[in-house]
Structure formats: structure tokens, C-alpha cells
Amino acid sequence: MIIDAHQHFWDLDRLAYPWLDADGLEPLRRSYDETGLDDLLATCGVDRTVLVQSLDSAEDTDFMLEVADRWSRVAAVVGWVPLTDPDAAAAAVAERTKDPRFVGVRHLIHDEPDEDWLLREDVGAGLEVLALSNLTFDVVAVTPRHLAHVPVIAAQHPSLRIVIDHLAKPPIAAGPWQPWADLLARAARHPNVYAKLSGLNTAAKPGWTADDLRPYVEHALRVFGPERLMFGGDWPVATLADEYERVWTETGRVLADLDEDERALVLGGTAAEFYRIPGVSA
Known part of the structure; x- marks a missing residue:
């Protein structure tokens, strides 16, 4: 089964998403739901998808x-609970997990003024709520400092399954390898840390190809292995740098040297295992 492990929807008639006001995001300032995605997934042969939060909001x-x-x-569904208030987080988790599709939590840490937000004591208590509830945590690491925090929280919460979204946005367009490569490798030393091959096209220069992504994906494969990597299309954000079909095709080119079992892990098996998706075996 093919699973896209990272996609977003939002309804601007229902909620305001302040991050959409940033420069360069004008094409995304409309509502998105399955109406625009179902045909794309069918065309690419993607069977299921994981919806990931776009707002720190119930x-x-x-x-x-x-x-x-x-x-x-x-x-x-990877949703949101108030991690800075562990009691409220526990109450929200108790209610949310009545729905087996609620499998994990994400917080827009890159929008927090405090770049060390993940290391706060109250957040740590909230993360432990997730660990005790067998929920996952998606980390939006967009700076080296964010990525450096991942092995810290992985060690503090060894039973918490953590996934780094978008490979922590490697500097594909700019070209420098460090400190991203070493920081990713350091995070990968912790067996409870996984990563997503998602959002890479928006980190690359216009006109990007599989060859631009390849060194970064190959490094991720070396340090994580396919059993801890999962594909994500990052629709609709990915459309800022090309169409979904091209993201799918070029990712397939990057993965072409893997054997059938390894590709099956990256394209679905890892996501099924990590998120413990109901009714889907890894």
C-alpha cells in the first residue's frame, strides 16, 4: 500500500491561518480539501494519506x-494539543484518542519566538503525555538549532516516536552540507527518531530535478535506513515549487536504486508502522 505521510488541508472560511500572510505564499491563500487532491493521488497510485496539522488549534x-x-x-490524522499545559494536553489526548485515526501531534515550533521552545520544561511534560498515550510527535525543524534539539528530546523521551518533517529543510538551494548533515546523523542515532522525505522541492532552486534532491535523500537513507524514512507529498505547499505529480515522479527517480522491499518501506510501510495506522499493516 502506498501512503503519502504528509499533506495539509485548510478552510479559510472557517479559520484564519496567519502564516499564510508571509511573502511568497499568495498562491496558497485559498481553501484546500480533498476535492483538489483525490484525482492527484489516484493518478500517482497513492492509496492513503496522512493529514497533518497546519495550525496550533483544536x-x-x-x-x-x-x-x-x-x-x-x-x-x-496528526493534530494538535496544548503541549505547554500538560493537564490540558492529557485531557485533549484522552478525548481525541477515542478516534483511532488520531495518531499523533504536531506544533508549529518554527513559528514560536523562542527557538528553544522544544526544550522547555512544560513542553517536555506535554511530550511525555504523548509518549504515555502511544502517540507520535512531528517536529517542524527548519533551522539547525531546531534540528539539534531532536536528539535531546529523543533521549529524554525514549518511548516517544518522533519524526522530522521535510528532512529538517536541508539547504538544497544554497548548497552547503553542514551543519545539516551532521545534525541529521546525530538525530538518527536514536532509534525512536524517523524522518520524512517531504517538502524538499520547496527547499530547492526553481527548475529542480531528482539530481538536486539525491545527495540529501541518499544521506538520509544512510543514517536512517528505509525502515525509518517515509515519503510525504506536502500538498498543497509543494505546489509553490511544482505540481504534485512531479514531486511524486522525481522522488521515485531518487529512490530507483532501492530494491523493491526498501521502496515499499519508504512509500508506505514505514508510515504504517510509525503511525500505527488502523487497519494497515506495515
Whole structure:
């Protein structure tokens, strides 16, 4: 089974998403739901998808679960709970996990003024709530400092399954290898840390190809192995740098040297295992 482990929806008639006001994001300033995605997934042969939060808001999570009610391609939902308030987080988790499709949590840490937000004591207590509830945590690491925090929280919460979104945005366009490569390798030393091959095209220069992505993906394969890597299309954000079909095709080119079993892991098996997707075996 092919699983896209990272996609977003939002309804601007329902909620405001302040990050959409940033320069360069004008094409994304409209509502997105399964209407624009179902045909794309079918064309690419993608069976199921994981919806990932786009706002630190319970209402955003409500919206994704409502989409899941009507759209059978949704395999799982990564939502939000207030990690800075462990008691409130525990109450939210107790309610959310009544729905087996609610499998994990993400917080827009890259929008926090405090770049060390992940290391706060209250956040650590919130992360432990996730660990005790068998939920996952998606890390939006967009700076080297964010990525450096991943092995710290992995060591503090060894039973918490953590995934680094978008390979922590490697500097594909700019070209420098370090400190990203060493920081990713350091995070990968912890067996509870995984990573997503997602959002790479928007980190590359215009006109990007598989060859631009290849060194970064190959490094991720070396340090994580296919059993801890998963493909994500990052739709619709990825459309800022090309169409979904091209993201799918060029990712396939990068993975062409893997054997059939290894490709099956990256393209679905790892996501099924990591998120423990109901009704889907790895």
C-alpha cells in the first residue's frame, strides 16, 4: 500500500491561518480539501494519506477529522494539543484518542519566538503525555538549532516516536552540507527518531530535478535506513515549487536504486508502522 505521510488541508472560511500572510505564499491563500487532491493521488497510485496539522488549534484538528469522516483515503490524522499545559494536553489526548485515526501531534515550533521552545520544561511534560498515550510527535525543524534539539528530546523521551518533517529543510538551494548533515546523523542515532522525505522541492532552486534532491535523500537513507524514512507529498505547499505529480515522479527517480522491499518501506510501510495506522499493516 502506498501512503503519502504528509499533506495539509485548510478552510479559510472557517479559520484564519496567519502564516499564510508571509511573502511568497499568495498562491496558497485559498481553501484546500480533498476535492483538489483525490484525482492527484489516484493518478500517482497513492492509496492513503496522512493529514497533518497546519495550525496550533483544536478547530484545525476538528476540521481534519471531519474530512476523514467523508474521505476514505485518510489513513490517519496528526493534530494538535496544548503541549505547554500538560493537564490540558492529557485531557485533549484522552478525548481525541477515542478516534483511532488520531495518531499523533504536531506544533508549529518554527513559528514560536523562542527557538528553544522544544526544550522547555512544560513542553517536555506535554511530550511525555504523548509518549504515555502511544502517540507520535512531528517536529517542524527548519533551522539547525531546531534540528539539534531532536536528539535531546529523543533521549529524554525514549518511548516517544518522533519524526522530522521535510528532512529538517536541508539547504538544497544554497548548497552547503553542514551543519545539516551532521545534525541529521546525530538525530538518527536514536532509534525512536524517523524522518520524512517531504517538502524538499520547496527547499530547492526553481527548475529542480531528482539530481538536486539525491545527495540529501541518499544521506538520509544512510543514517536512517528505509525502515525509518517515509515519503510525504506536502500538498498543497509543494505546489509553490511544482505540481504534485512531479514531486511524486522525481522522488521515485531518487529512490530507483532501492530494491523493491526498501521502496515499499519508504512509500508506505514505514508510515504504517510509525503511525500505527488502523487497519494497515506495515
